[in-house]
Structure formats: structure tokens, C-alpha cells
Amino acid sequence: MPNARLSPPLSLYIHFPWCIQKCPYCDFNSHAVKDTFPEDRYINALIDDLAQDIAKFQETRTIQSIFMGGGTPSLFSAAQLDRLLTAMQQYLTFxxxxxxxxxxxxxxxxxxxxxxxxxxxxxxxxxxxxxxNDQHLKRLGRVHSAQEAIRAVSIARQAGFANFNLDLMFGLPESAEQDSLHDVQQAIALQPSHISFYQLTLEPNTYFHKYPPALPNDEAIFKEQLACQQLLAEHGYQQYEISAYAQPGKQCRHNINYWSFGDYLGIGAGAHGKITRSLPANIVRTMKPKQPEQYLKHTKDDRLAQAIKQSDLPLEFVMNHLRLKKGFHLETYTQRTGLSLQSLQPALADCLQQGLLFEHQQHYECSEKGWHFLDTILENFLSTDITDA
Structure with missing residues (x-):
């Protein structure tokens, strides 16, 4: 059983794998609904999945946040999600x-x-x-209009949601800087507590990767990004992660826990989890079957769990934490990995010398240069020696 005092905070991720249709840029585990989908069976499988994880890991920590992602979780009825949340409280303390x-x-x-x-x-x-922009939405394969998007925010407010995020993309096919600025201005006018603003990338195994659309050049995209980031900052949306901007105190708790190398149970088709059982030898990654029909069989043999190699822990920790603007304190590294500070010091020294990081009282953050060259930072941690850890 994990030591609740020493273990990191615990969250829960639930994956819902169905969508109305598959977007051409999407590389998530999502599957277009043909006629119907097995809503009741899937909720049963999620409950069983959680019960098996709780039994396997003897988990007793309080759950700090739940994130239902997809796919499109909102295809599911409130009645079924209520059944799921109610059942979960038999196994978890919220x-x-x-x-x-x-x-x-x-x-x-x-x-x-x-x-x-x-x-x-x-x-x-x-x-x-x-x-x-309706033309951009059409090119992205989205099934809603701009007017429906604005109306949805109004409906969310009327329903009592004071805390909500709006997802926006930039660097879209046949787009200009003014298009993204208009999107950000419209989002700000709707006063969400959180905005996710991320660049369209052509991921493998997507329609856009196979048939690439004409995108703006890198210089134009970077200029567009900087202009939009300035606009967000002027309106009180603080960037706390590479693609996440929030009003003060409204950062997504799931994001913060994930990028802080916290623990999370992952249930649902294709869901991943991370559980600390002991330090440093037993931090486990869990993976559930990706295909919905295979997942619905919910056999224990399909439930994979693998310990993270100790030699990979420095990179895993840094790769997560440096996506956060606030960076990390060295004390957090020892708490989350169980490794000595010496296992990080040589790579950190190299990054400081290259001007990629700056340090104050054992707290490390990306410099402006490092923020734009995060891959270069991570290369320094690929061959970390932990023999003295």
C-alpha cells in the first residue's frame, strides 16, 4: 500500500472513446459513432475497471480532481454519468x-x-x-458553427458553470494572424476562466498527416502566437503551461497534477495512469486496451502495468515539470522520484551554462530561451547517471 504521506496527490482520468465524427487532425483514441454506442455497457466497464485498479494498488488516497476526456464525453447522458460518479464513491474518497x-x-x-x-x-x-471562424471550422472537420459555440458558452453560464475552459487552435490551414487574434478576442469576450491555446500539428496516423493542408509558414505562426499571447496576458490570462492560460486561481487541477509528476488513475479505453507504490523502485505506468470492444471485455490479462525505469525518472520528471511556467524545486524532485539530487545536478548545470534555465534558491525555471527550446533542455537529461542516486 502506498504511503499517503509520501505519495503525491492523486487524480482520476476517465476516457470516453466515441465522437460524432473523427476530426482530420485528431490523433487521440477516438472512434466515430456509426449508429449507436454501448453507453450502459461502457459505464459498467468503467466501474469494473476502477474497482480492479483500487484492489490491485490498494489505493486509499483522496481524489483531488476528475477529468473526463475523449473522444466526446458529452455524448453520454447525465443519468449514466451520475451512475458512474455515484458508483465511484464506493471505491474512492472525493x-x-x-x-x-x-x-x-x-x-x-x-x-x-x-x-x-x-x-x-x-x-x-x-x-x-x-x-x-466557420470556414476554419469546416476545414477542421468540426460539426458546430461559430454561433453554436457562442451559444454553448451562454448555456454553460445559465447552467451554473462559473469555471470553464475554451479550446482554441492557431496556425490553421489558410489562416492569417488576424484570424487567430479574432478568435482570442472572441474567447476573451465570453469571459471563460481558462483558455487552452495550442498550435495545430500534423500528427502521424491522422488524415491531415496523410493529406497535409497548406499551413502558414513557421515565422508567421510564431508571430501569430506572440501577438495572441500578449493579448491574453493583457486581459489577465496567465500562461501557466505551454498551451494553457488561466485567470488567477483557475488553473486546471488535472493539468497541474499531471505536469507536476503527480499520480493519477486512468480508466477507460486507451487510458493511461501513473501510480507511486514505493520510491524509487516502483512508480508504475498503467495502460488499458485501446479498442473499445477489446476494453469492454475488461479481462485482467489486458490490463498492463509497468514500472518506470529508475534511469528514466530524471527525464520523466523534468519533461513534465518544465512544461509549467513555475518550474520546480529540487525538494519536489526527491519527493516525487526518491532519487538523490546528484542525479539531476550535471544536466542542470549544463542547462544553466547554456542559458536555458535559471535558478534561485534551488528553484529552477525555463528562461525565455529555454521556453522556446524545451527539446534542447530535455536532451541534457537523456543519459542521466543515477548510479549514486
Whole structure:
């Protein structure tokens, strides 16, 4: 059983693998709904999945946050999600101020359920807007319009959601700088507590990777990004992670825990988890079957768990923490990995010398140069020697 005093905070991620249709840029584990999907069976499988994880890891820590991602979780009815949350409380203790996030599309079918979601205890939405330009939405394969997106935010507010995120993308096909600035201005006008603003990338195994659209050049995209980031900052949205901007105190708890190398249970088709059983030898990654039908069989043989190699822990820790603007303190490194400070020092010294990091009282953050060359920083930790750790 993990030591609750020494173990990091614990969150829960729940994956819902179905969408109305597959977007051409999406490399997530999502599958287009043909006619119907096995909603009831899937909720049963999620409950069984959690029960097996709790039994296997003898987990007793309080859950600080729940994030329902996808796919499109908002395809599921509030009644089924209520059944899921109620059953989970047989196995888990929810924090009194637990943050429960649901990813949702802004289409009419999903947004009409927002009041019901709020009534069952979901207290944060993440709404996949992507753009407020109908032409861009069409090129991205989105099934909603700009007007539906604006209306969805109004419905969310009326339903009682004071805490919600809007997803936006930049560097879109046939787009200009003014297009992204308009998207950000429109998002700010809707006054969300959080904005995710990330660049479109052509990921392997996607339609866009196979048939690449014409994208703006790198110089134009970077200029566009800087202009939008300045606009967000001017309106009080603080960048706390590479692609995440929040009003003060409204950072996504799931994001913060994940990028702080915290622990999280992962249930659902293709879900990953990370559980600290003992330090440093037994920090476990869990992986669930990716295909929905295989997952629905929920056999124990399909439930993979593998300890992270001690030699990989320095890179894993730094790779996560340096996505956060606040960086990390060395004390957190020893708490989360169980390794000595010596296992990080040579690589940190190299990064300081190259001007990629700066340090104050054992607290390390990316410099402006390091923020734009994070891959260069991580290369320094690929061959970390932990023999004296």
C-alpha cells in the first residue's frame, strides 16, 4: 500500500472513446459513432475497471480532481454519468472541493445537457471551440458553427458553470494572424476562466498527416502566437503551461497534477495512469486496451502495468515539470522520484551554462530561451547517471 504521506496527490482520468465524427487532425483514441454506442455497457466497464485498479494498488488516497476526456464525453447522458460518479464513491474518497471536469462539444445536442451535468456534481467544462471562424471550422472537420459555440458558452453560464475552459487552435490551414487574434478576442469576450491555446500539428496516423493542408509558414505562426499571447496576458490570462492560460486561481487541477509528476488513475479505453507504490523502485505506468470492444471485455490479462525505469525518472520528471511556467524545486524532485539530487545536478548545470534555465534558491525555471527550446533542455537529461542516486 502506498504511503499517503509520501505519495503525491492523486487524480482520476476517465476516457470516453466515441465522437460524432473523427476530426482530420485528431490523433487521440477516438472512434466515430456509426449508429449507436454501448453507453450502459461502457459505464459498467468503467466501474469494473476502477474497482480492479483500487484492489490491485490498494489505493486509499483522496481524489483531488476528475477529468473526463475523449473522444466526446458529452455524448453520454447525465443519468449514466451520475451512475458512474455515484458508483465511484464506493471505491474512492472525493475531496470536499474536488474539481470534476467534462470535455464537451458546443453542438446543440451536447450543450442542452449542461444543466443536467451541473446538477450531478460536474463543476467544470472544457468546451472544444477550436475557432470562431466557420470556414476554419469546416476545414477542421468540426460539426458546430461559430454561433453554436457562442451559444454553448451562454448555456454553460445559465447552467451554473462559473469555471470553464475554451479550446482554441492557431496556425490553421489558410489562416492569417488576424484570424487567430479574432478568435482570442472572441474567447476573451465570453469571459471563460481558462483558455487552452495550442498550435495545430500534423500528427502521424491522422488524415491531415496523410493529406497535409497548406499551413502558414513557421515565422508567421510564431508571430501569430506572440501577438495572441500578449493579448491574453493583457486581459489577465496567465500562461501557466505551454498551451494553457488561466485567470488567477483557475488553473486546471488535472493539468497541474499531471505536469507536476503527480499520480493519477486512468480508466477507460486507451487510458493511461501513473501510480507511486514505493520510491524509487516502483512508480508504475498503467495502460488499458485501446479498442473499445477489446476494453469492454475488461479481462485482467489486458490490463498492463509497468514500472518506470529508475534511469528514466530524471527525464520523466523534468519533461513534465518544465512544461509549467513555475518550474520546480529540487525538494519536489526527491519527493516525487526518491532519487538523490546528484542525479539531476550535471544536466542542470549544463542547462544553466547554456542559458536555458535559471535558478534561485534551488528553484529552477525555463528562461525565455529555454521556453522556446524545451527539446534542447530535455536532451541534457537523456543519459542521466543515477548510479549514486
Amino acid at each position: 475531496a470536499d472541493d474536488i474539481e470534476i471536469t467534462l470535455e464537451a462539444n458546443p453542438g446543440t445536442f451536447e450543450s442542452e445537457k449542461f444543466a443536467d451535468y451541473r446538477a450531478i456534481g460536474i463543476n467544470r467544462l472544457s468546451i472544444g471551440i477550436q475557432s470562431f
